[in-house]
Amino acid sequence: MAPSGGPEDKTPPKILKTYPDSAALRFQDNKIRLYFDKFVSSKSLEAALFFSPYIDDYEVQGGGTEATIIIYDALKPNRTYTYTVTDALQDSRNNKLEKSYTFAFSTGDRIDSGAISGRVFSSKNRPQKGALVLAYLLPTNNPAYIDTLNPGKVKPDYIAQTDSAGRFNLQYLADGDYRLIAIDDKDNNRLYDIGKEEFALPFQTVRTGSRAVQMRFASEDTARLELQAVDARNKHLISVRFDRNVMVDSLSAASFSLFDSTAKSPVKVFDLYAQTEGGREQIFLVTDSLTENHAYGVRVSGVVDKFGIRADSLVLDFRGSSEPDTMACMFIPPFADSAKNVLEKFPPSPSGRLLELKFTTPIERARFQREFKFEKATGSIFQPIDLDITFRDGRQIFVKPKEGFKLGAWYRFAVEQKNLNDARGMALKDTTFIRHFQIAPEEQFGELEGTVELDTSATLILYAELLSDGRLYPMRLSPSPIDNTGVSRVKFKFTELPEGRYFLSAFIPATPTASPFVQWNGGSPFPYRLSERFAVGFDSIRVRRRWTTTDAVLRFPKTMN
Numbered sequence: 001m002a003p004s005g006g007p008e009d010k011t012p013p014k015i016l017k018t019y020p021d022s023a024a025l026r027f028q029d030n031k032i033r034l035y036f037d038k039f040v041s042s043k044s045l046e047a048a049l050f051f052s053p054y055i056d057d058y059e060v061q062g063g064g065t066e067a068t069i070i071i072y073d074a075l076k077p078n079r080t081y082t083y084t085v086t087d088a089l090q091d092s093r094n095n096k097l098e099k100s101y102t103f104a105f106s107t108g109d110r111i112d113s114g115a116i117s118g119r120v121f122s123s124k125n126r127p128q129k130g131a132l133v134l135a136y137l138l139p140t141n142n143p144a145y146i147d148t149l150n151p152g153k154v155k156p157d158y159i160a161q162t163d164s165a166g167r168f169n170l171q172y173l174a175d176g177d178y179r180l181i182a183i184d185d186k187d188n189n190r191l192y193d194i195g196k197e198e199f200a201l202p203f204q205t206v207r208t209g210s211r212a213v214q215m216r217f218a219s220e221d222t223a224r225l226e227l228q229a230v231d232a233r234n235k236h237l238i239s240v241r242f243d244r245n246v247m248v249d250s251l252s253a254a255s256f257s258l259f260d261s262t263a264k265s266p267v268k269v270f271d272l273y274a275q276t277e278g279g280r281e282q283i284f285l286v287t288d289s290l291t292e293n294h295a296y297g298v299r300v301s302g303v304v305d306k307f308g309i310r311a312d313s314l315v316l317d318f319r320g321s322s323e324p325d326t327m328a329c330m331f332i333p334p335f336a337d338s339a340k341n342v343l344e345k346f347p348p349s350p351s352g353r354l355l356e357l358k359f360t361t362p363i364e365r366a367r368f369q370r371e372f373k374f375e376k377a378t379g380s381i382f383q384p385i386d387l388d389i390t391f392r393d394g395r396q397i398f399v400k401p402k403e404g405f406k407l408g409a410w411y412r413f414a415v416e417q418k419n420l421n422d423a424r425g426m427a428l429k430d431t432t433f434i435r436h437f438q439i440a441p442e443e444q445f446g447e448l449e450g451t452v453e454l455d456t457s458a459t460l461i462l463y464a465e466l467l468s469d470g471r472l473y474p475m476r477l478s479p480s481p482i483d484n485t486g487v488s489r490v491k492f493k494f495t496e497l498p499e500g501r502y503f504l505s506a507f508i509p510a511t512p513t514a515s516p517f518v519q520w521n522g523g524s525p526f527p528y529r530l531s532e533r534f535a536v537g538f539d540s541i542r543v544r545r546r547w548t549t550t551d552a553v554l555r556f557p558k559t560m561n
Helices: 042-048 143-148 365-371
Strands: 015-019 031-041 049-052 058-071 080-085 101-106 114-121 132-137 158-161 167-173 177-183 199-201 213-218 227-234 237-242 256-260 265-267 269-277 280-287 295-300 314-319 339-342 355-359 373-378 381-384 387-391 396-401 410-416 432-439 445-454 460-466 471-477 488-498 500-507 534-536 541-543 548-555
Touching (some): 031 042, 049 058, 049 158, 080 158, 080 167, 132 167, 158 167, 167 177, 177 213, 227 314, 256 269, 256 280, 365 387, 445 500, 445 541, 471 488, 541 548
Parallel strands (some): 114 213, 445 548
Antiparallel strands (some): 049 080, 114 167, 132 177, 237 280, 256 265, 269 280, 373 410, 410 432, 500 534, 500 541
């Protein structure tokens, strides 16, 4: 048997040297040479190359382990030029450059030496590798340019790329103020594609000499919400798909109007529910009977996406179906009887702990609210208590005692299906579900206390993130005075945290009275709006049951003067 040739080469290519040397002065040539340790194509180098100031007319020749860049534009005298090679550069085995590299030369006797460095984080507070940082020099005498600077249309003056730790370093900059934006440049055009790419912005204007700029990815969507597809799954069920996820709790049956164009008559929509298919949440409508091959139209009004974009009068046509609806409406018990440690891990919400109940298909909501039985144990006796019942959609229900769930307490609920109807008024199968359960007791949880340090007195929204599932536990902290060292030290204490490892993060909300559940605002690339200031902890913290973990510290990076 012939030898296999050894393991596949997966090491990144390296730039061994350049001509001219980086930071060379009085450069008069029109050729730049790069030398690599591996074979690199001229096409790959051309896709990875960026000049500042922008050079449009150049050619990449050669390839292999040596490439020549011929500049046809006339270089301006006494000017610093930089060229950046990003990780779009690949060798012949498709291994990418490990990080971007910037080289410089000057046509005069001096070279610009300004620098800006920092870190870029993902929307989940993790270091973002491979983000492209675009830097725009802001002129001091042209406010109109500053106001109209659109990173979706204007190429940056300088670029850098983040490494595996999210760090970037912009070098050889002309001194001045800069506008920075980091993007996940999916199409490698070095422009921000509004609504299609994530972006990250700093919380203040950046100047050369800044060494700890922090940016975190956010997303925006200014595009109009679209109704993409409507399909009759059976004679009583329609699926509705939008071009993005929508806020399900903003919808009701009244949001949808259904019309039989063949019979020229309206069709009743009884209720709806959401279900994820193909990675996207779709809306399913329970309707009166449809007829096969009839033409139908659906109109949607008052639908809102997660960005708050509202759409009205979205219309789409579809064909009916005669397939029978074979899905019976049944209660899906959330746990076995006598379950313990219920709601130990729960999605934090303004309403506190919520018990989620679910049916296979939508039910008649008013009847469920009348017939649902819920009790709390006092000693060995269960007694009815007042409840808050909230429907997310026709089959997903959240319940909680008005007084809130008490740690360690026992509760009981009963779902008697014989007293319930589905959304179309059909009786459910005569089955009774009774569940006794205990809310997780206090000894199941741990505590975390510590200090947030920053150089200003401000309201904070602090998060403890459970690393095992990404769950965020929020807390709003009131401002604390600045001490004689110039630091505001804000004490915090999380209680009722499930055991596990946590990351801390925080931000300063624009509104001091903001709810702990307010979302961090990442700003806007155009029109330009800075992000809210934030901090990210780099070390995980262990929280144990029946234990208080102390002395945790989260530090905000200092503001840049």
